[in-house]
Amino acid sequence: MARINENYLKLKAGYLFPEIARRVKAFAEANPTAKIIRLGIGDVTEPLPEACIKAMKAAVEEMGVRETFRGYGPEQGYPWLREKIAIHDYQSRGCDISAEEIFVSDGSKCDTGNILDIFGDDNKIAVTDPVYPVYVDTNVMAGHTGKANEKGEYEGLVYLPITAENNFTAAIPEEKVDLIYLCFPNNPTGATATREHLQAWVDYARDNEAIILFDAAYEAFITEPSIPHSIYEIPGAKDCAIEFRSFSKNAGFTGTRCAFTVVPKNLKGKTRDGQQVDIWQLWYRRQSTKFNGVSYIVQRGAEAVYTEEGKAQVAALVKFYMENARIIREELTKAGLKVYGGVNAPYVWVKTPEGLSSWEFFDKLLQQAHVVGTPGAGFGAAGEGYLRLSAFNSRENVIEAMNRITSTFNFN
Numbered sequence: 001m002a003r004i005n006e007n008y009l010k011l012k013a014g015y016l017f018p019e020i021a022r023r024v025k026a027f028a029e030a031n032p033t034a035k036i037i038r039l040g041i042g043d044v045t046e047p048l049p050e051a052c053i054k055a056m057k058a059a060v061e062e063m064g065v066r067e068t069f070r071g072y073g074p075e076q077g078y079p080w081l082r083e084k085i086a087i088h089d090y091q092s093r094g095c096d097i098s099a100e101e102i103f104v105s106d107g108s109k110c111d112t113g114n115i116l117d118i119f120g121d122d123n124k125i126a127v128t129d130p131v132y133p134v135y136v137d138t139n140v141m142a143g144h145t146g147k148a149n150e151k152g153e154y155e156g157l158v159y160l161p162i163t164a165e166n167n168f169t170a171a172i173p174e175e176k177v178d179l180i181y182l183c184f185p186n187n188p189t190g191a192t193a194t195r196e197h198l199q200a201w202v203d204y205a206r207d208n209e210a211i212i213l214f215d216a217a218y219e220a221f222i223t224e225p226s227i228p229h230s231i232y233e234i235p236g237a238k239d240c241a242i243e244f245r246s247f248s249k250n251a252g253f254t255g256t257r258c259a260f261t262v263v264p265k266n267l268k269g270k271t272r273d274g275q276q277v278d279i280w281q282l283w284y285r286r287q288s289t290k291f292n293g294v295s296y297i298v299q300r301g302a303e304a305v306y307t308e309e310g311k312a313q314v315a316a317l318v319k320f321y322m323e324n325a326r327i328i329r330e331e332l333t334k335a336g337l338k339v340y341g342g343v344n345a346p347y348v349w350v351k352t353p354e355g356l357s358s359w360e361f362f363d364k365l366l367q368q369a370h371v372v373g374t375p376g377a378g379f380g381a382a383g384e385g386y387l388r389l390s391a392f393n394s395r396e397n398v399i400e401a402m403n404r405i406t407s408t409f410n411f412n
């Protein structure tokens with residue numbers, strides 16, 4: 001009989017979202033007339049920008065004509081898209097990133113997992129707590145951890161708590177680590193990293209020959225001008241950081257699929273015997289072998305994000321969600337709740353009231369206001385005592401959900 005990868009058996013069986021679904025289903029069955037509003041999911045709700053639709057329709061037409069039909073494209077993405085990303089997302093912000101350093105892909109979720117292919121199995125790995133579960137689970141699958149304890153922490157990983165006590169900044173570790181996952185603006189807490197905080201991380205990484213895996217999926221939601229949008233805005237980051245970006249949240253591509261990863265040409269790793277190797281070369285080889293590129297049609301759609309029309313439409317989408325976030329923050333504050341995030345990210349991170357646990361507060365909101373959040377404890381041990389609300393919803397639903405919460409509860 002074929003042997004399996006037993007690391008999969010160490011995974012806590014995808015507990016969070018199935019458990020939410022189970023509780024919502026049970027409540028809905030017992031209360032068939034309740035109109036449940038879901039503010040739990042990290043998925044966009046508004047349709048694609050018109051500029052992207054137009055570009056994709058034109059690309060579909062091209063595919064139907066012999067002269068303009070395209071087969072396999074370059075695995076790293078078409079040069080016209082990589083060029084626009086380099087110019088608009090990086091060079092315009094003073095970051096010295098070239099088109100060659102951009103690798104277009106079908107998602108940041110897969111890239112943040114796949115990147116482990118090019119790193120050794122004996123790296124010390126640090127993640128924040130709470131965390132986007134993909135970073136942890138892909139390391140478990142790759143055999144980089146031991147078993148999970150009763151709090152859900154895996155042996156062998158270094159957890160960096162991000163809580164109100166440290167202003168949601170991941171403290172620089174005392175020990176030496178080799179790979180560090182950072183996500184700012186943060187999912188799930190909605191927190192951001194200042195320039196000074198990121199500089200401290202870049203300095204640490206350079207001093208310790210570590211690599212930062214920087215997930216900037218939410219950079220478009222930054223409203224405060226002092227907050228960096230890219231790790232490459234920080235001097236020295238090109239020597240120690242890989243950045244993941246996605247069109248999922250800014251342009252609503254969660255179902256369309258397009259993202260990119262930036263691997264600087266001068267980024268180095270080393271072999272067991274101390275020889276330096278270019279990381280770019282390894283990722284190029286990995287993608288060329290295991291990936292066949294993103295659909296031509298979708299890449300044309302992503303390219304349209306960088307037109308004047310596309311930029312304006314994406315800005316309007318972001319503004320729409322951030323207005324939802326503002327409403328959530330203000331109404332919950334009125335109800336006497338302590339809230340974080342929601343200023344530079346589409347997530348509001350709510351401190352549970354009256355000493356309730358994450359799941360107790362989840363149940364209370366569901367049963368009394370028929371509103372679904374995401375228990376913070378599901379994102380890591382340090383998320384206990386918090387609940388995440390997402391601004392990805394219709395205005396109508398957000399207002400209705402907040403009316404219910406403010407009229408049902410007074411935690412003042």
Ligand SMILES: *Cc1c(COP(=O)(O)O)cnc(C)c1O
Nearest residue numbers: 107108109132187217246248259
């Ligand atoms: C949504 C999200 C992404 C984007 O993933 P895609 O696969 O590109 O849709 C990446 N990182 C985080 C933390 C996210 O929440």
